[in-house]
Amino acid sequence: ETGVTQTPRHLVMGMTNKKSLKCEQHLGHNAMYWYKQSAKKPLELMFVYNFKEQTENNSVPSRFSPECPNSSHLFLHLHTLQPEDSALYLCASSQGQGGYEQYFGPGTRLTVT
Amino acid sequence: TQLLEQSPQFLSIQEGENLTVYCNSSSVFSSLQWYRQEPGEGPVLLVTVVTGGEVKKLKRLTFQFGDARKDSSLHITAAQPGDTGLYLCAGEETSGSRLTFGEGTQLTVNP
Numbered sequence: 001e002t003g004v005t006q007t008p009r010h011l012v013m014g015m016t017n018k019k020s021l022k023c024e025q026h027l028g029h030n031a032m033y034w035y036k037q038s039a040k041k042p043l044e045l046m047f048v049y050n051f052k053e054q055t056e057n058n059s060v061p062s063r064f065s066p067e068c069p070n071s072s073h074l075f076l077h078l079h080t081l082q083p084e085d086s087a088l089y090l091c092a093s094s095q096g097q098g099g100y101e102q103y104f105g106p107g108t109r110l111t112v113t
Numbered sequence: 114t115q116l117l118e119q120s121p122q123f124l125s126i127q128e129g130e131n132l133t134v135y136c137n138s139s140s141v142f143s144s145l146q147w148y149r150q151e152p153g154e155g156p157v158l159l160v161t162v163v164t165g166g167e168v169k170k171l172k173r174l175t176f177q178f179g180d181a182r183k184d185s186s187l188h189i190t191a192a193q194p195g196d197t198g199l200y201l202c203a204g205e206e207t208s209g210s211r212l213t214f215g216e217g218t219q220l221t222v223n224p
Contacts, residue, residue, distance in 0.1 A: 004155070042117070042204075043201070045211060045212075067144060090156075091155075102158070104155030106153065107154070
């Protein structure tokens with residue numbers, strides 16, 4: 001397995017469910033990111049981790065809870081989401097934090113019903 | 114947060130035509146990246162430009178960074194259906210803490 005992988009690729013969940021998104025990078029990178037991509041909006045940075053430590057939380061609601069157990073894995077735990085949270089959630093990694101080139105996973109298409 | 118505006122938002126052309134998409138800001142970026150995103154996939158980096166006035170070529174794609182490092186353009190020569198996708202520009206804030214993405218230009222090249 002190479003690059004950045006994300007699972008699941010598609011997820012449909014009710015507003016009362018709890019689910020988790022998983023991201024794994026096989027590039028030896030130290031920084032990992034969660035982005036939200038909605039139609040007709042720029043990519044929204046949600047969280048940044050560098051060497052497993054969270055360095056940015058872009059005012060994300062607490063119903064999104066990230067976890068980074070090591071530099072290769074990143075999770076996004078979801079609970080009591082709203083329909084407007086439906087979007088493509090992209091994970092990315094880079095060699096370091098800052099303007100390094102980012103490598104993206106294929107994303108998880110989330111639908112909240 | 115520095116804002117990046119991309120234009121046009123949508124572009125539909127015939128195979129063989131040339132096109133240019135733009136990425137503009139009122140702020141200065143220390144570097145700028147261009148990505149292409151195909152349906153069902155994440156963005157893939159095409160190029161990074163770092164010097165004002167820099168021009169980089171990638172086959173039929175030509176990228177230019179403005180002299181003042183506030184804007185960039187992507188020119189595609191003789192577009193092909195395989196060029197179809199969402200083109201995103203992303204600027205590195207001078208603080209080096211994050212990338213700021215534009216909304217993207219959705220390009221469709223019809224056979």
